[in-house]
Amino acid sequence: xxxxxxxxHDNQSIKTAxxxxxxxxxxxxxxxxxxxxxxxCAAAGQAAAAITGVSKVLVADSPLYGGQLAENxxxxxxxxxxxxxxxxxxxxxxxxxxxxxxxxxxxxAQISEIIAVKSPDTFVRPIYAGAALATVQSKDAIKVIxxxxxxxxxxxxxxxxxxxxxxxxGADAGLSTLVxxxxxxxxxxxxxxxxxxxxxxxxxxxxxxxxxLEPVADKLGAALGASxxxxxxxxxxxxxxxxxxxxxxxxxxxxxxxxxGAIQHLAGMQDSRVIVAINKDEEAPIFxxxxxxxxxxxxxxxxxxxxxxx
Amino acid sequence: MKVLVPVKRVVDYNVKVRVKAxxxxxxxxxxxxxxxxxxxxxxxxAVRLKEAGxxxxxxxxxxxxxxxxxxxxxxxxxxxxxxxxxQTDAELQPLAVAKLLCAVAKKENPTIVLMGKQAIDDDxxxxxxxxxxxMGWAQGTxxxxxxxxxxxxxxxxxxDGGLETVSLKLPAAITxxxxxxxxxxxxxxxxxxxxxxxxxxxxxxxxxxxITPRIATLKVEEPPKRKAGVKVPDAKTLVEKLKNxxxxxx
Ligand SMILES: Cc1cc2nc3c(=O)[nH]c(=O)nc-3n(C[C@H](O)[C@H](O)[C@H](O)COP(=O)(O)OP(=O)(O)OC[C@H]3O[C@@H](n4cnc5c(N)ncnc54)[C@H](O)[C@@H]3O)c2cc1C
Ligand SMILES: Nc1ncnc2c1ncn2[C@@H]1O[C@H](COP(=O)(O)O)[C@@H](O)[C@H]1O
Numbered sequence: 001x002x003x004x005x006x007x008x009h010d011n012q013s014i015k016t017a018x019x020x021x022x023x024x025x026x027x028x029x030x031x032x033x034x035x036x037x038x039x040x041c042a043a044a045g046q047a048a049a050a051i052t053g054v055s056k057v058l059v060a061d062s063p064l065y066g067g068q069l070a071e072n073x074x075x076x077x078x079x080x081x082x083x084x085x086x087x088x089x090x091x092x093x094x095x096x097x098x099x100x101x102x103x104x105x106x107x108x109a110q111i112s113e114i115i116a117v118k119s120p121d122t123f124v125r126p127i128y129a130g131a132a133l134a135t136v137q138s139k140d141a142i143k144v145i146x147x148x149x150x151x152x153x154x155x156x157x158x159x160x161x162x163x164x165x166x167x168x169x170g171a172d173a174g175l176s177t178l179v180x181x182x183x184x185x186x187x188x189x190x191x192x193x194x195x196x197x198x199x200x201x202x203x204x205x206x207x208x209x210x211x212x213l214e215p216v217a218d219k220l221g222a223a224l225g226a227s228x229x230x231x232x233x234x235x236x237x238x239x240x241x242x243x244x245x246x247x248x249x250x251x252x253x254x255x256x257x258x259x260x261g262a263i264q265h266l267a268g269m270q271d272s273r274v275i276v277a278i279n280k281d282e283e284a285p286i287f288x289x290x291x292x293x294x295x296x297x298x299x300x301x302x303x304x305x306x307x308x309x310x
Numbered sequence: 311m312k313v314l315v316p317v318k319r320v321v322d323y324n325v326k327v328r329v330k331a332x333x334x335x336x337x338x339x340x341x342x343x344x345x346x347x348x349x350x351x352x353x354x355x356a357v358r359l360k361e362a363g364x365x366x367x368x369x370x371x372x373x374x375x376x377x378x379x380x381x382x383x384x385x386x387x388x389x390x391x392x393x394x395x396x397q398t399d400a401e402l403q404p405l406a407v408a409k410l411l412c413a414v415a416k417k418e419n420p421t422i423v424l425m426g427k428q429a430i431d432d433d434x435x436x437x438x439x440x441x442x443x444x445m446g447w448a449q450g451t452x453x454x455x456x457x458x459x460x461x462x463x464x465x466x467x468x469x470d471g472g473l474e475t476v477s478l479k480l481p482a483a484i485t486x487x488x489x490x491x492x493x494x495x496x497x498x499x500x501x502x503x504x505x506x507x508x509x510x511x512x513x514x515x516x517x518x519x520x521i522t523p524r525i526a527t528l529k530v531e532e533p534p535k536r537k538a539g540v541k542v543p544d545a546k547t548l549v550e551k552l553k554n555x556x557x558x559x560x
Contacts, residue, residue: 069476070439070449093469097451100404100439109405109524112434122528127433131327132336135529175448175482179464179475192470196558220559228488238454238468238489245428245488247470253558264323270536274556276548282541291539292551304545309559 001030001120004058006077006089006098009036009044011066014051016193017090019154022053024147025088026155027117031055034162035080037073039066045164052159062169067178068094074101076170081106081142085120091146091248092192099146108140113248115151129244129267149192150250150271184237191223191240196253199225199242199269202233203258203279203298210235212302213257219309225249225269227259243268258298261286278302311458313356313365314420315390316411317349317372319381320431329532336530345381348426350388352486354493355456356424357389364458367391369418373402373410379509386504387496393509396517404432406521408440413517415445420481422463427452427485438485448478454489 003025008015018034025032033056034048045059058080064072077098081087087102089095091113103110115133116124122137123145191197198217204210210230217224225247226240242249244267254272259265261277261284269275270289277290278298287293294301321327321336322344328337345353359365370385372378373396382393396410415423428435442449450456450465454473457464458480466475468487478484514521542548552559 067476070451074443093452093467096435097439097449100436101443101449103436104405104408104440104443107405109403110434110436110440111525112436126533127530128321128327128336128431129433130533132329132530133533134527135531137526137528138524139526140524173448174479176450176476176478179477181469181472181474183471232489237472238487239470239472244430244433253552253556263326270533274552274558275536275539276552287541288538289536291556292548293539293541294544294548295541301545305548308545308549 001028001086002084003028003030003032003086003088004080004084005032005034006087006095007034007036007044007048008090008092008094009038009041011038011041012043014044014047016154017092017149019051019157020149020152021088021090021147022051022155023152024114024117025086026053027152028086028120030085033058035060035077037065037076039063049162049164050158050160052156054160054162057162057164059164059166060169061166064169064172069176069178070098070101071173071175072170073098074105075173077102078105079170080167084142086143086145088145088147091148095146099144103144106142106144108142108144109138110144110146111136111138112146113148114145115148126267129263130270131263148248150248184239188217189221189223191225192247192249194223194249194251196220196222197225197249197251198222198255198257199227199259200230200235200257201227201259202229204230204235207235212299216302216306216309219306227265256286256290257302259286260284261289311365311422312367312369312418312420313359314415314418314423315349315353315356315368315370315385316423316425316437317353317370317381317385318346318426318429319343319372319374319378320346320429323347323430329530333529333531335527343377345384346426346429348428348486350493351488351490352424352426353385353388353390354491355486358491359458360389369394369420371396371411371414373398373407375399382509383504384496386507387500388494392507395509395511396514397511398514398521400521401523402521403523403525404434404436405440405524406519407437408444409519410514410517410521411441412444413519422481423483425483425485427487438483442483445483448482450476450478450482450484452487453484454487456484456490
């Protein structure tokens with residue numbers, strides 16, 4: 001087995017999602033190479049070499065990869081694919097953007113968001129918003145896979161000493177250009193990797209009132225999340241959406257405030273270790289998955305919670 | 311400018327899906343089926359492009375069983391001008407769909423293909439990217455804003471950290487996210503009109519596409535169920551339980 005894992009990085013450091021993808025790679029077993037494709041990304045390449053279990057790091061350093069444009073990154077990876085049995089990436093928006101493109105160019109299937117490895121060709125993945133789990137077997141020579149980060153433990157950032165090799169950049173596809181990014185800045189932990197998440201739904205009422213969750217998040221060191229309804233209504237930005245079509249999280253503690261618990265939302269948080277629900281409707285489906293529930297008005301309970309946390 | 315909109319017939323998002331007792335799949339007999347919600351958003355965007363005078367013709371395409379004609383009729387009622395069904399009873403995986411859509415696109419020569427980012431049954435999120443790859447086109451995935459400008463299209467994408475805008479050379483494939491627009495309701499007069507719009511049926515063979523599945527589904531099962539826990543009277547009790555019972559906070 002020879003596995004190529006495509007790193008998610010910011011040219012300086014490797015994102016933790018990659019460590020989960022490497023966790024899946026370790027379960028498949030075999031030689032694990034990591035590709036860092038970026039612009040002035042030598043530091044990220046060095047960081048990758050230090051990760052446990054990595055045997056080789058390939059660095060493709062070129063302005064072509066600065067924007068992580070799928071057209072150029074896919075062309076590069078296809079050029080490096082020969083000899084590999086598996087190509088893996090975390091199921092981040094980046095991974096989801098580029099991996100199907102790679103698979104199609106290799107004329108192989110892509111397996112989305114695996115949560116378990118049964119054997120080198122057999123994997124488990126959720127379908128129908130997590131209402132069912134499918135065990136699937138790939139018949140292709142190269143398995144192109146995205147890894148749901150909550151399904152696999154992260155491998156340690158340190159402990160490795162892989163060789164770093166630079167690889168030549170591919171051609172510029174000339175199909176797309178990055179115009180700009182609006183990245184939401186926050187001092188809170190990253191939603192997908194946080195130990196505690198507190199999410200608000202339509203019940204929060206407005207973007208102004210959504211802010212009552214912030215002091216609670218601060219006291220808990222928690223990330224903020226939201227339901228689709230809260231994002232659609234403009235209470236918070238899109239990157240906070242948890243669910244089937246947003247982010248999937250599995251923190252130690254998930255607190256759902258004013259969220260009814262539609263299956264599309266549950267799909268993104270039902271693997272959390274402990275779930276708390278605060279909702280004024282005692283029939284709300286969220287209570288069926290909550291370990292602890294409080295029935296009542298969130299505008300009374302949230303400030304109380306803040307006070308109790310000291 | 312022609313716009314092609316692939317639409318998939320899926321189990322309606324309101325249906326509580328049940329796994330079949332024999333573990334071969336989920337129950338789809340006598341279950342309400344609808345157009346994949348993301349495809350409705352893609353179609354709405356196409357109709358708006360036409361209303362804005364940018365698109366000249368909208369072609370809805372579906373691949374699948376004969377009953378997908380219903381989904382295509384809905385697409386025609388929303389505003390597609392004509393429809394194409396690539397009809398087969400065989401299992402279709404994203405790579406096969408992408409190839410079928412390529413064959414159709416090569417006949418129709420659209421400037422933009424607008425599709426859903428994800429089908430809510432298989433949750434694959436692959437077909438648009440695969441289609442773009444096979445056509446050698448640019449791709450703009452998870453779009454929350456689309457602006458056509460001459461021989462380029464600007465696409466604002468929902469990404470993990472926020473938003474990103476890319477400029478794509480046309481022709482291009484765009485997959486849409488939830489925030490792109492709010493689809494209109496279908497009106498009765500439009501449903502009547504849709505009945506008279508052309509719907510062409512093709513066979514995968516005639517398109518010269520090999521649709522053999524690459525992935526075998528060995529088993530489908532229910533996920534482990536969470537049990538409902540306890541209700542606590544107030545925030546004070548909650549914090550105490552989280553500290554002393556669940557031990558998730560200090
Ligand atoms: C294709 C598709 C994809 C989707 N993807 C996602 C996804 O990724 N993530 C997601 O979350 N949803 C998703 N949805 C939407 C999902 O179906 C629900 O509509 C959504 O999750 C509802 O959000 P909500 O719980 O905040 O709102 P609602 O269902 O309106 O619930 C609001 C809750 O707040 C409670 N409440 C109101 N006021 C108060 C108060 N003062 N105190 C206490 N409680 C109060 C109410 O009792 C109610 O239970 C998707 C839907 C579709 C069709
Ligand atoms: N059988 C199909 N017929 C038409 N379009 C499809 C089909 N399958 C997938 N698509 C399109 O591809 C998108 C993504 O699907 P998927 O990759 O399966 O998640 C959908 O939203 C549709 O626009």
